[in-house]
Amino acid sequence: MLTLYATIGVGYWYYALLSGRGPWMNHDWHKKYGPIVRIAPNHLSFNDHHAQKIIYGFGTENLPSMEKDPRFFTPEVDHSMNIINECDKEEHSRMRRMLSFAFSMSNLIRNEDVLIRRTDEFLNAIGGIEGENGERGINIVQKFNYVTFNIMGEMSFGDSWEMRLKEQPEHRYHWADVIVNSTYMNDVMRAVVCVPGLFSFLERFPPTHSRKTLYRHAEYATEHTEARLKLQTDRRDFMYYILHAKGPAATPKEIASHYNVIMMAGAVTTATFLSGVMYYLGHNRQALGRLQDELRSTFPSIEAIDSKCLLNCVYLNAVVEEGLRIYPPAGAAHLSRIVPKGGCEISGSFIPESTRVSVHSWSVLRDPANFHAPSQFIPERWIKTTPEGQKGDKLDRSLPFSYGPRGCLGRK
Numbered sequence: 001m002l003t004l005y006a007t008i009g010v011g012y013w014y015y016a017l018l019s020g021r022g023p024w025m026n027h028d029w030h031k032k033y034g035p036i037v038r039i040a041p042n043h044l045s046f047n048d049h050h051a052q053k054i055i056y057g058f059g060t061e062n063l064p065s066m067e068k069d070p071r072f073f074t075p076e077v078d079h080s081m082n083i084i085n086e087c088d089k090e091e092h093s094r095m096r097r098m099l100s101f102a103f104s105m106s107n108l109i110r111n112e113d114v115l116i117r118r119t120d121e122f123l124n125a126i127g128g129i130e131g132e133n134g135e136r137g138i139n140i141v142q143k144f145n146y147v148t149f150n151i152m153g154e155m156s157f158g159d160s161w162e163m164r165l166k167e168q169p170e171h172r173y174h175w176a177d178v179i180v181n182s183t184y185m186n187d188v189m190r191a192v193v194c195v196p197g198l199f200s201f202l203e204r205f206p207p208t209h210s211r212k213t214l215y216r217h218a219e220y221a222t223e224h225t226e227a228r229l230k231l232q233t234d235r236r237d238f239m240y241y242i243l244h245a246k247g248p249a250a251t252p253k254e255i256a257s258h259y260n261v262i263m264m265a266g267a268v269t270t271a272t273f274l275s276g277v278m279y280y281l282g283h284n285r286q287a288l289g290r291l292q293d294e295l296r297s298t299f300p301s302i303e304a305i306d307s308k309c310l311l312n313c314v315y316l317n318a319v320v321e322e323g324l325r326i327y328p329p330a331g332a333a334h335l336s337r338i339v340p341k342g343g344c345e346i347s348g349s350f351i352p353e354s355t356r357v358s359v360h361s362w363s364v365l366r367d368p369a370n371f372h373a374p375s376q377f378i379p380e381r382w383i384k385t386t387p388e389g390q391k392g393d394k395l396d397r398s399l400p401f402s403y404g405p406r407g408c409l410g411r412k
């Protein structure tokens, strides 16, 4: 009987997730039942700041940092482990040390030409598109995914990126499309592992759709990794830092696995963010006008724009923060962790060891106790000198990149 209840419970949770209504349903559950909601038999959802600190933080003398949940962060389809899905703390630290130089501020500044060139390419492309297939307008979400794909690809693989794309029989953006289609499949696989035996069955008989998405994505990552490893170059792409990192060398399979997730974690999240911000600016003429005024009065031409100067644009940065708050690319996910041995107190309740716990960021960000008018796009809330900036918003509740030992490596 207990197993039946558990299966129904998990089934309902995955129905919420895969229906696309998960974020709203989860938010409603918190409104109805409070800061702790059991969303599946052994999984608790939290929506408060105290939980954010404990579940994702670095840990304390008495309470170690929480490990990632191996049922949520499963191995890739080729059974490889990487910086995102590795749950073992020591192994993850090794990976993070190896990759961290690639994502340092100095390396990003060194690669600024990639950003500028690829952004120019994007501007030229959308400037010239009147409409596709005889329709008015363009699919901007797709274009954002293509520009972030180009940026991530060139930063990752340097000179071999374009060479490899030209060699492939499929069209240039085939991998980008595969990545976008794989995001949904990732969630499907999380549901699959809950049904005993189903994962092994699907491994033996993979459905066409997973072959075209998850498997093809892993193959692309491997092909690009192998092509780049053959190239002798001193260009400081991400691979350069991986190959020159101190400590034991990673195998080609492990490196390809890191690229598998870096291409997804870097390209889709950023494109999703850009799409959300574009939507909200399009619906808020006042904010759009202020942003245009700031950029046009700060820079005499497009060529004068560089990332250091952009950091000083107060309104632009407020738009970015507000965009990440109202449309957080990873905010609807449950980045679940496992409560360590002995259990611990979270949000005023004792939670036993081995419980699956996570914070539903979407609910934190839409809670009027944290942000006034939470469903409205108000960049000014991030600027202390404006009236909206003095309404007591708890800005530190917005953690779009998570934080702690597993916080986003690509944040900068």
Ligand code: HEM
Pocket (backbone or CB within 6 Å): 083, 084, 096, 262, 265, 266, 267, 269, 270, 273, 328, 329, 330, 335, 400, 401, 402, 405, 406, 407, 408, 409, 410, 411
């Ligand atoms: C708006 C853009 C982005 C958002 C909102 C975002 C968000 C996040 C979040 C919430 C996590 C934590 C995931 C977890 O706990 O499992 C994460 C991890 C990560 N992100 Fe991002 N990310 C973004 C862009 C990027 C970019 C551009 C890159 C790469 C260039 C990147 C690379 C990574 C990596 C490697 C990790 C794993 C870190 C670790 O476990 O040590 N992200 N990101």
